[in-house]
Amino acid sequence: MKTQCDSIGNWMKTQQRVALLVYPVSGAGGFMLGGVLGSGKPVALFMSKPPVIIAMLVSIAILVPACYWLARWMFNYSFGKHLKKLNENINALEEEK
Template sequence: MSIEKTWKDIDEQPDEVLASLLKPRVLHHLQTKSPLATIKKNMLINSIWALLIALGYLLIIIYFPFWQTRLCIGILFLFTVWAAYSTLLEYRNIRLSVPDNSLLEELERNYQNINRWIQQQKRAGIFIYPISAAGGFMLGGTVGAGKSVDEIMSKPVMWIALVIVTAILVPCGFYLAKWLTHRAFGRHLEVLKQNIEDLKK
């Protein structure tokens, strides 16, 4: 058998796998699953990191016996555990395998739920950032000076410094969290929204 004939036979054989992948329905299914799968994976990673951070907060609470730092870090600990829990709930709520006839409805449901979850995290963050800044300031002071929080905060200048540090760190924390959220979830949500619009056409 000549090389030319062999090549011709190969060329004439239909590529069933490629043909099936090029079907519009399958293409839509692959495209719409991709951003959801990425978001779901990032949610799991986010939850694991949150639990590890919560463990770190717990160690700080145990190691530093000052009620002021324990109060601030304790609130951060509860917030972080709640954030991890709510993220895992949303993670479990995302279904990647759905029938084609309900694909659009499922994607819209996920899009709305994930957006709601992100906004919920943002609102909680606005409350928690000042506590985080204050707790970090007092903790840093006790570690750096080797004194109790009462001794450190007995000077008026330290209260002024606390206000200044909080005023600087809170906006920084907010915008950093916003940027990280966009990288982990926001840009994939935009792709998901575009896919939803394409399915409606």
């Protein structure tokens, strides 16, 4: 049971670390795709204006921490109570010995 609990905890942490690498890329890609589809211009022309680049950087700076916090909350909401109960059961079994 300890191994299972540790594995789930490590998996959650790994997913959150990987997400920190994925969120900026997906945020930039989504910004560019939405801008290109909305404006009808090619990517090079759409991204050639400094205000667009600044807006993309600002949106990434806002979305990455917000998504990271939301992902942590969702992991704790989904698995937190089960991991807590599993730890309580492990502690109860260890005290029983």
